[in-house]
Amino acid sequence: MDVLFFCPRWGQEHVPWPVFAKQVKDVGYNGVEAGVPADDRERDTMLEALAANGLLLVAQHWETVTPDFEAHLAAYVERLHRMAAVAPLFINSQTGRDFFPMEQNIRLITAAAEVAAATGIPVYHETHRGKFSFAAHITHAFLQQVPELQLTLDLSHWLAVAESLLAEQQPAVSLAIERTRHIHARVGHPEGPQISDPRAPEWEEVLNLHLACWDKIYRLHKDAGAKQLTITAEFGPPPYMPVLPYTQQPVASQWEINCYMRSLLSSRYNHNPFQ
Structure with missing residues (x-):
């Protein structure tokens, strides 16, 4: 089994696509996870840069946030179709709102499944604060209600929401693991969605929990x-990345940390696969 690694565009938006894509390829990623630009010229620049470097695309959706549900649903479906049109490997979707009733969030999940069936592009739903999947116990209910629901698992959000290491929510975590199709390898902790640096010994316990x-x-x-x-490998820039007071200097390099996580997990899975 091949384990493929993707670099987030998030935090690197200032780097021109041709330069960014070459950097991503040079350090060993298989592809990029990014939103699909609404501007056609910017979209084409992105696709050309990825193709020139032989990189795959995971399309990332987060933009649909309007609280008016019917408008939200229409915008969500339109956005997924636009992403599917560029033929990504799949779409990772931050779906719904945490305050929408369950039946409305299920309508969004159902709409995503219809887009996937119509286009042939799978849609996985990211566990994320502010979305339908913001907490382990809430997502557990959705997984039980919607058997076909498949996840991008980002445990970091759930630790922060629960303010715990989720020891008392293992049934929910176990079912989520069974339904996971894509991993966001960021490490969170009970007081926040991102530790300062996974290489630091003080974070060994939470790193091992995620591993x-x-x-x-x-x-x-x-x-x-x-x-x-x-x-x-989805460690983010400030404000996800802690910063020093007054200067706002990041305490570590987002790029270096994500490269470290890619290397750590590649060694763990591709070079020393579990038997």
């Missing part, structure tokens, strides 16, 4: 005979 969950996802995919598993 244990990712290992289970890897094993499930491998045992099921999956051809690939995809991972985005």
